[in-house]
Amino acid sequence: MLIHYLKTVLRNLYRTKLYSSINILGLAVGIAATLLLAKYVGFNLTFDNFHQHKDRIFLVQQKESKGGLQGSEQSNTYWGVAKMAADLYPEVSMATHFTPNVEMLVMATSKEGEPISFNENRICTVDTSFFSIFSFSAVAGSIETALATPDAMVLTSSVAKKYFGDSDPIGQILTTRVSWGAQSTHKVTCVIPDPPINSTLQFDFLICAGAGPPTEAYWSDPSYATYLLLNETASADALSRKMSKDIGTNQVVTSDGKKIDFSLKQLSDTSLSPNDNMLAMTGIFILIISWINFINLSIGSAQARSKETGVRKVIGATRKQVITQFVFECVLINGFALLFAVLLFALARPLLLDFSNNKVLPLFNDPTPVNGIFAAVFIAGALASSAYPALVMSSLNPINSLKGKLTQGRYSMTFRKALVIAQFTISIVAAIGVFIVSDQLDFFLRHDLKIKLNHIVAIKAPKDLSEGKMERLNSFKSEAMDLAMVEDVASCTTTPGEDYRHEVNFGLTTSQDRHLFYLNDVDANFLPLYGIQFLAGENYKVDKPGKNRGGIILNKAAVNALGLVNMEDAIGQTVTETENNNTYEIIGVVDDYHQISLKYQIKPQAFRFNRNRGDISVKIHAQNYASFDDLQDCIASLKKLWARIYPDQSFEYHFLDSRFNDQYHAEFSFRKLFAWFTGLSLVIACLGLFGLSLFISLKRKKEVGVRKVFGASSLTILVLFTRDYLKQMLISIVLGAPIAYFIMKAWLESFSFKTSINAVSFLVPCLFLVIVSILTTAYQTVRASLANPTKTLKEE
Template structure:
């Protein structure tokens, strides 16, 4: 009976039912998508059976470094035999050759045999215990095996890596889930290059990208292990290193979220708070959707007051009425949840593309997700149904017949409070979106200290051909300038300690070291503040004369760049003399403060080419460079990267957050507008006679619009007073994640409240103008 009554009521009030179901369904779809995204991002690496006992050994001398010397793992195996220890080396890229086919691949590991016992992989072929034991062996992921060999059996086949290693395929594993901090395309046995790394790798500070993982036994006291680390360092490398260096043990389940190690891992790090904030947005959206349902349901209860009165006169008790109204709510909620789930399955692929996360619609069939949907359905029935059911069932039959408005006086007061909550949430999201947008603009447009526009970089395989390449590039009309170096600004791949005991700087500080030619500072527009540039002469004196940045001379206690010329300090194992001082420039993301930088000439270390292109047809210019490069290096594949794209990658996680804020804040505001639209439409119908009388007495359209708008103006102001301090606190904390960030000014809040007025005003105007221009005679007759 309840379902029949519910269906009749839906047909009778179809427009309000549609607003309710659409708003609630949209909220459910958004909440589901957010739940899947947050669940994916907060479950990094937890599919490994030993995940809770696995730690990465990291280095903290002055800064946090996820890589350690290749000497650490052998020494730990000797001193800590109770641990499982694995050594690996991540490579960002390499060229794979299969017959005549060549591929530039991104991301693979040189890994020892323990790597496959610490991490869980699904083996399709090969023996997990022995696949990486011998040198010159490789384990492919399923997608790489299909890419290289198609339907042919990949086992036993040979691939050539970087024109240096012929690797036999000894295993095939399933592609890894997207939520791992070690994404890779294939694993090469560590023994393949172990002997090459040994001479340099025994030094404690020989950091070449090596990573060491350990697994502790069950019920093992990790704190005791941490206390033994200092004596371990001292016994192997001496007291001088032990007094400054530490080897923190980083839990594997924390790696993806530990932003102290920015830029040092195979997968970018992101603060957990970012996804907790996204989860909070999902919760706020479902709250807004539930508020809409409550508001519209209690508003419509005025129309059903007479129905309740008749039922009570005919003997219905309150419990029957509560069950009826909860039953009607349950029908609407179930319809909304079904539609929302379907919408989520359709929208999920697009949303995850925008957020650069790999989650398919099949994730909705996961038992945990289905349990979440069931719990969400029950919660919505309780949130959206209990209060309206109790309000409607409490109507006094006599009052209901005498005055249909009387029973809902308290309900209307609650609706005002709920509308305030909606505006608070909307303004929180608007302010948050504005702050993230302005911070992203700061990333993109603030001065980096160098010119990144139209600059492309690519590696130089054979440095003996450098001058030939220089001549050919200089002859290309599309090339404006060029420079050879160890890396353009924004590429940080060499670091060294420096000190100046005679200036009181006894403790080593971490310095970025760049090897450059004489054109580097000019091409990148790095301003020379004092002294002279470097010259391309090879010799001890020239090698010892360097350019430094402002931060380095400030570390030396020198404020005036002119006074720094001729000053000496210790770095890269020798005494260096400052020949010139350049303006600070940003080599890392703005999460970190600018480091001291040493710019030094060394012809043997100039293995990267940077080219500034002429404005115009850059595509044709790059095609000519590709042809020239491929002719000179026929065994290699030409690969390049624009500098501005590389810098944009620093902030990929923030860009994802900004995209999420814009997307989900827009949906939250849309849902709020639907509810507001429904309330105004209902109010306009309820006050049809009043509007007609006012018009007959000469009221203007403006006064009619103001009549409906005035109470919402105050509600927006109240909501702003609540939202502003909360938003300031939350977004100021978020900005503290960056060494360089904007300040939250008054403009953000003025824009937020203005946006709230505009959004609410447009929503209200669509209905109130319609009521204001209606024929008053028709309005009075309708009553």
């Protein structure tokens, strides 16, 4: 019997090649697209699953309160937390720190005796227990003794090759130097593979922390990422409560008027981002649209074979046999589509790998439950989409079928229209989503940052030795200013576009309250060069460095944090910082500007005078910046000047406006993927609509001929045939617009600064979809209306 069913299916597919091709192609493309998105989104579920103890490793998070003020939850804590947790609680097997360092100059000597140096910003300090907790293997050296000595340094494979080529790096000496001149030497003890891209911990160098900071500094700075390895029976919730009770209220903490609440986040506890959720939803939408197409086209195709069904029933086929035949046929088509989808997946995956920096899971050998979930969804969907057409066709009256009279039942056409409405409701939700995502990214680019980033080249800070450092830096800035194409030069420890780094507690000297400010050391040219506007007071004086050191400039957010509303009231008041207990007079207040991406809130900032350190910002005259040759000449002149003053250091720079916009790379990549796959869902929907309109136009060919004989124009016929589709589209818009609004409103909540959702956000995509659907259905209708009615009626 199955052989008979198979022959029938193949014969029918061959007889209706165009119809079947549309059906299989639409379903295959939908399955492939969904599978690609599932593998892309599912990649985030693999983070850190290569660690042997991943389910037992927990990151310590804390909330600190003082004077009734509750701080926000942060992923760093005090150095002393790890030691106390390991000493107090038997459920803590081990503890370690993972602390990113400031950018350093790393220096080595090549095999030929030539000096090699690079600025490196992925250098992290860890404890001797690090490799006992996290699972990294050794390429060279021993992982067990890699961090046994205080001067030990572990390199990744790519960095070892960068500095030592094919030479053996074990035992080699590397020297590191920070921007304030401190220098240390390290011996390479081990080389490990580069951390995989699905690792939370990303680094190029690991330095042994040794004994860590002095004991008196254990509770002074909450800037250390702390990981605990718990035993197999430990409860993370119970432990976090005990830590809050014991460690969070220890004598040192309470003596400063503070209290700390701890929580533990499991390393293997990964969650999807809002962007990933949107892409996952898009994949589900595509699959639903594909199956709706399949159901509608299968019913249309099956109804064209109603006489065949009638004959089968007349000669004795039972309803069960008819259902079995059509279910078998639909499942087989789903199987063909799945095979074609696997081929499409194999062809498209390399493109998505290249686009996403290899963040796509393989089809097989997938460690996540993606394959199992997809298989379950596919089987359920294939059976469900096969069952309805089979039930519809098995319910046809055989006598009417043989006479060519199809009675589809009270609800059959209503159900099919409901499917079309559901399909285009999904398309409308997706189209509105793409429009709002694009509008949000355009908002990022057009929003006033309150800072001027154009025409600026930022040069990485020299990592210079202390002796003669000030003279060399001032010499470079002075000589750079003398270049004809340079408009201004400034220095700062945190360049715009870099994340806030230096956190210091400040408070008015007249108050006990302290507030977290982000400190940026700047020279007198920094604020004018970047066009940052003063709301009150004045800037530092170029010719009065001594007086400048007693003053400080705050942004508006910092002044508000101090409890002051009027910016003028801040001028002349004094503030104290807790890092060194220094006191400063507020000499100026500047407007809030966006130091980093608009995804985040503007933080309170303090600008302290220091002309002797930091990255160097060079502003180039607009006409020279616009000219490629002039810009290259200017960069070459700066590089030559740098090589003369800092011969032992590499010249590294970037264009500030480009780097600032690079912060939105993830969002722009998301928009591309979202737009591509939403466009694909619209193509699939239109493909189904095209097939449906093809079936309907063939079915109503006689009606068109009769209407033309009685004088109906082609336009009248077009309006008549597209009216139903327009009604369905309008219903889809009414249903889809509110759904899209709530979904996109939730997505926008992940941004601190966001665009508004307005009428245009709905009108443009809805109008576009209406036009596309009309054009899709109009083709077959116009073709039918232009046919010779005499010939059409004669064929009928």
